Amino acid sequence: MKFQGTKNYVATQDLMLSVNAAITLQRPLLVKGEPGTGKTMLAEEVAEALGMPLLQWHIKSTTKAQQGLYEYDAVSRLRDSQLTDVDGGERVKDINNYIIKGVLWQAFTADQPVALLIDEIDKADIEFPNDLLREIDRMEFYCYETRQLIKAKHRPVVFITSNNEKELPDAFLRRCFFHYIKFPDATTMQSIVDVHFPNLKKELVSTAMKTFFEVRGLPGLKKKPSTSELLDWLKLLLAEDIPAEALQSKDDKMAVPPLVGALLKNEQDVTLFEKLMFMQRHNR
Numbered sequence: 001m002k003f004q005g006t007k008n009y010v011a012t013q014d015l016m017l018s019v020n021a022a023i024t025l026q027r028p029l030l031v032k033g034e035p036g037t038g039k040t041m042l043a044e045e046v047a048e049a050l051g052m053p054l055l056q057w058h059i060k061s062t063t064k065a066q067q068g069l070y071e072y073d074a075v076s077r078l079r080d081s082q083l084t085d086v087d088g089g090e091r092v093k094d095i096n097n098y099i100i101k102g103v104l105w106q107a108f109t110a111d112q113p114v115a116l117l118i119d120e121i122d123k124a125d126i127e128f129p130n131d132l133l134r135e136i137d138r139m140e141f142y143c144y145e146t147r148q149l150i151k152a153k154h155r156p157v158v159f160i161t162s163n164n165e166k167e168l169p170d171a172f173l174r175r176c177f178f179h180y181i182k183f184p185d186a187t188t189m190q191s192i193v194d195v196h197f198p199n200l201k202k203e204l205v206s207t208a209m210k211t212f213f214e215v216r217g218l219p220g221l222k223k224k225p226s227t228s229e230l231l232d233w234l235k236l237l238l239a240e241d242i243p244a245e246a247l248q249s250k251d252d253k254m255a256v257p258p259l260v261g262a263l264l265k266n267e268q269d270v271t272l273f274e275k276l277m278f279m280q281r282h283n284r
């Protein structure tokens, strides 16, 4: 089982190495990186490349670790116990009918090896990663209601993504292999664009990329545009049939490139960009 990138996903050499290292170590791959650098997509593509089904668990601020294992639906059971016409009262006798299996349970009991994505782990509260230590390490947990030990038949390939909103505890980090997806350099970005828009005119792509990296390089920007925002912008330029010349006009009235709302997401950044364009023009 070796991951070599896919036709939809551009993986750099060091990223492929990390994925394969995590698989070899049988430890979760903890992926960090700016928003839109392909963290979530990585899990989808690796699963696809290795021919494994992918189970996804998207974490929110209210998500609890227990929900990934199982939940006991006591309310439904109580309701069913009061309604005798549900299976003549048979269903309510078996507690297994009221255990809702979480993604980890499903991953552990699957008949074939699966990939598991725990997406945006930093959104949950601080206890969340600590509550999953044993499950991730030993790949087993105990269900008290049914007195069952749920143990992984096959160790899943686990991906954990984080946007760095919270620090992860050391004990948790010890159990992972870590990879930081660096923002793509111009060559890698070119390959990513090619994957998404194989038939785009060379001239448009190079001008758009130049403008994009200029925007990203602006000092003091509140939010730098990401890979996915460049792709959105290119899609719009294509849909509106905007020529390459329109992106880098020498006309004084033309301050900001068209549809810049795809790249800059707040008014301060737009103003900053306008100011810089203005200064550049006067220094010429």
Ligand SMILES: Nc1ncnc2c1ncn2[C@@H]1O[C@H](COP(=O)(O)OP(=O)(O)OP(=O)(O)O)[C@@H](O)[C@H]1O
Binding pocket: 008, 009, 010, 011, 033, 034, 035, 036, 037, 038, 039, 040, 041, 042, 161, 163, 192, 195, 227, 228, 231
């Ligand atoms: N290496 C890449 N190859 C191909 N497409 C990419 C790559 N990186 C990013 N993309 C594009 O960027 C989009 C966003 O990627 P994704 O949702 O995986 O980002 P993310 O890192 O999970 O972002 P967030 O932190 O906001 O969740 C993808 O749908 C894909 O179109």
Ligand SMILES: [Mg+2]
Binding pocket: 039, 040, 041, 119, 161
């Ligand atoms: Mg994501």
